[in-house]
Amino acid sequence: xxxxVAIYVSVSTHYQIDKDSLPLQRQDLINxxxxxxxxxxxxxxxxxxxxxxxxxxxxxQDMLSKIKNGEFSHLLVWKFDRTSRNxxxxxxxxxxxxxxxxxxxxxxxxxxxxxxxxxxxxxxxLVFAELEIKLTGERVTAVxxxxxxxGPWNGTPVPLNYKWDKEKxxxxxxxxxRTTIELIFxxxxxxxxxxxxxxxxxxxxxxxxxxxxxxxxxxxDIIRNPFYKGTYRYNYRKPGxxxxxxxxxxxxxxxxxxxxxEL
Numbered sequence: 001x002x003x004x005v006a007i008y009v010s011v012s013t014h015y016q017i018d019k020d021s022l023p024l025q026r027q028d029l030i031n032x033x034x035x036x037x038x039x040x041x042x043x044x045x046x047x048x049x050x051x052x053x054x055x056x057x058x059x060x061q062d063m064l065s066k067i068k069n070g071e072f073s074h075l076l077v078w079k080f081d082r083t084s085r086n087x088x089x090x091x092x093x094x095x096x097x098x099x100x101x102x103x104x105x106x107x108x109x110x111x112x113x114x115x116x117x118x119x120x121x122x123x124x125x126l127v128f129a130e131l132e133i134k135l136t137g138e139r140v141t142a143v144x145x146x147x148x149x150x151g152p153w154n155g156t157p158v159p160l161n162y163k164w165d166k167e168k169x170x171x172x173x174x175x176x177x178r179t180t181i182e183l184i185f186x187x188x189x190x191x192x193x194x195x196x197x198x199x200x201x202x203x204x205x206x207x208x209x210x211x212x213x214x215x216x217x218x219x220x221d222i223i224r225n226p227f228y229k230g231t232y233r234y235n236y237r238k239p240g241x242x243x244x245x246x247x248x249x250x251x252x253x254x255x256x257x258x259x260x261x262e263l
Contacts, residue, residue: 047059185223201214
């Protein structure tokens with residue numbers, strides 16, 4: 001098969017386009033294809049505003065599909081982390097490239113996987129790139145946990161029936177909504193049913209601040225949220241599921257609650 005190059009360029013934010021990152025990558029790689037690989041046969045794939053933490057990117061997936069169909073002899077990128085910053089994802093992609101006899105070239109790091117040394121250097125660099133990402137994530141988590149134990153707000157959504165206090169930089173009780181929360185907690189003690197509470201609130205046309213109608217989930221989330229009792233809870237969830245209680249950060253009497261802690 002004659003040389004045909006898949007050129008992949010990407011930036012993770014729209015702001016980077018204005019800094020000429022995308023045009024720079026594009027032109028640099030076109031020049032490489034023409035003057036180093038000696039081919040005018042190339043196709044450019046661009047992803048803008050997608051993280052390199054995973055491969056769920058439209059142009060990237062389109063490119064991989066065409067590589068698997070045998071349309072390209074080379075995959076050319078500006079830096080190897082433009083394809084993926086995740087070791088497992090990259091290794092899966094690289095295995096697909098090898099099966100399709102498609103050479104991976106990173107222009108910026110100056111290696112070419114058509115040689116054994118180039119392939120080895122690629123894997124070594126990727127291991128350290130993933131290590132850097134994990135260390136950065138650990139540092140961010142450590143800072144946020146430290147803030148949580150001291151009480152400052154960590155940027156999670158403000159609980160329903162609270163409002164943001166710009167001066168204190170912390171949620172403050174919305175006095176206009178206080179009676180609704182008090183009603184939910186007090187009536188739930190009697191009804192012991194979120195379904196009954198939903199019917200009561202909607203039947204009495206009690207408005208929900210975020211719009212729409214009351215649901216059992218909204219009511220359940222309110223009743224289970226210790227924030228309404230003055231307790232700040234943090235680090236209790238991760239994407240898709242909750243964490244073990246021994247990982248939670250709980251600060252009792254952190255702020256003025258809407259209801260008594262006994263409720």
